[in-house]
Amino acid sequence: MADFNVDVAIIGAGTAGLAAERKARAAGARTLLIDPHFSGTTCASVGCMPSKLLIAAGNAAHHVRAAGKFGIEVGAPRVDGPKVMARVQRLRDDFVSGVKKQIADLPDGVTVKASARFASPTELALDDGRMVAAKAIVIAVGSSPVIPPPFEDLGDTLITNETLFDLEDLPASVGVIGAGPLGLELAQALARLGVRVEVFDKSAQLAGLEAGEPETSLREALKDELGFHLNVEPEARRNGDGGVTVSWSENGETKEADFDRLMVATGRAPELDGLDLEKSGLELNENGGPVFDAATLQCGQSPVFIVGDANGDRPILHEASKEGTIAGANAASFPDVQSFERSTRLQVMFTEPNMAKVGAEPDEDTVVGKVDFADQGRARAMGVNQGVCEVYAKAHCGALTGATLVGPDAEHLAHLICWEIENGSKASDLLNKPFYHPTLEEGLKTALKQICKDIGLPKPDSRDDAELPGDFGSD
Incomplete structure (x- = not known):
């Protein structure tokens, strides 16, 4: 006999798991939220929030250095590494405490601190010996950093986004493996802090972007702050100075560089090990994860659903x-499962300049409008005139479909385009x-006008179409 008999069991108390429990309980289901730690969400503890705290510190130092171009001489900033990290940790812990309070406020009997694994498609075995029987199960186990084999044996010289924020001081030097959004955000923040x-990255492009003007403009903007070694296969070893030596081949030449720390930012993988998925009866994909429907989050026709980082x-x-x-909602109403319309894809990278991806990639039915912020009036006034943005629309009607944005405050432009x-x-x-x-925002007009011109639309009867000196850049 099971120790817990519930309608919906949720494995994992991160952002997705908390949302699933809340919705299922609101629908009248008896819920059980299972987590071995209840340590807070990835965002609050090791992701979105501590990274933005470090980025904010780096930007503050950078803006002091850049003040000279406005005729303001303040000298070089003195970065106090321990104070920087203490602030990151203090505010991070405050964000985490807010999540923990939400968990503590859940009704009695809703949470159980344990690890869970499948015993059957509708049963879970907890690591304390107790059993859970559920009409439906939600897998929300989250993800963890991927450490490729060449970097597995580096001991405490290796850091990830889950350990960087616990450092008591800033290292003097860091090698970063991975030029994706996470790696670039943290790399620039650290560089700006001295x-x-x-x-290093095996790809020839930054941030997962395709070759093109946005990617080129991003690389041009960042190259003065960061050293890039792209299209390489780096290896690393501990050295006698207590740091790490990275070696790689570039342009036919073997090179080496020493660093105090090596940060691996090659992505995160779902934490599915230990779930005994072979006992769940689920069909698994080539990566060992359950096959699921993105519109329902249901795994096949089973009473199992998978959400958040767990499905990747x-x-x-x-x-x-x-x-x-x-x-x-679907777990609470199982077997009455509904398809839900998903929101437009929106991804932002918080480097300066920002990078953002919105909506769909361009295809053969796409017309592209571009704006180069190098000549955009407000960007020039603020001294942040870097980046190229592309806006995508359907060639037959001009309906917006997506965008790739590199530019100042592109995080805000991306939201506007996403909503439209x-x-x-x-x-x-x-x-x-x-x-x-x-x-x-005026910069978008250049791209939008190009779209209208290319598909033969008449000039819009705009209420503010007069072009002022230094207004939009080149049309």
Whole structure:
């Protein structure tokens, strides 16, 4: 006999798991939230929030250094590493405490501190010997950093985004393996705080972008702050100085560099080991994860659902929350499972300049509008005139479909485009909206006008179409 008999059991108390439990309980289900630690979400503890705290510190130091171009001489900033890290840790812990309070406020009997594994498609065995019987199960186990074999034996010289924020002081030098969004965000933050940083990646492009003007503009913007070694296969070993030596071949030449620490930022993988998925009856994909429907989060026709980083489809906080809500509703109503419309994809990288990806990639039915922020009026005034943005629309009607953005405050431009895609807006619709002068948003007009021109739309009857000196850049 089971020790717990519930309608919905949720494995993992991260963002997706908490959302699934909340939605299922709101639908009237008896829920059980299972987690071995209840230590807070990935976002609060090791992801979104501590990384932004470090980025904010790096940007503060950078802006002091950059003040000279405005005629303001303040000298070089003195970075106090222990104080920087103490602030990161203090505010991170505050964010985590907020999550823990949410968990503590859950009704009695909803949580159990344990690890769980499948005993059958509807039964879970806990590591304390107790058993859970559930009508439906939500897998929300999250993810953990991937450490490739060449870097597994580096001991405490190796750091990840899960250990970087626990350092008491800033290292003098860091090698970064991985030029994806996470690696670049942390690499730039560290460099701006006075750390010598070099970035290595087997890809020839940055941030997972395709070769093209946005990627080129991002590389040009970052190259003065970071040393890049792209299209290489680095290896590493501990050295006699207590640090790490990275070796690689570049342009036919073997090279080496020494660092105090090596940060591996090659991605995260779902924490599915230990779940005994072979006993779940689920069909597994080539990576060993359950096959699932992205619109329902259901695994096949089973009473099992998988959400958030555990399914690896959209490993972003707002998507994890949405997926948890979808899965919670469907688990509570199982076998009456509904498909839900997913939101437009939105990804932001918080380097300066920002990088953002919105919506769908361009295809043969896509027209592209571009704006180069090098000549954009407000960007030039602020001294942040770097980056190229591409906006995508359907060639037959001009309806917006996506964007790849590299530029100042692109995080905000990305939201505007994302919302307009969801509204079904066309490029001409946006041109008929007001654009305040001078703003970075004005830069979008250049791309939108190009789209309208390329698909033969008549010039919009814009209410503010007059072009002022230094207004939008080149049309």
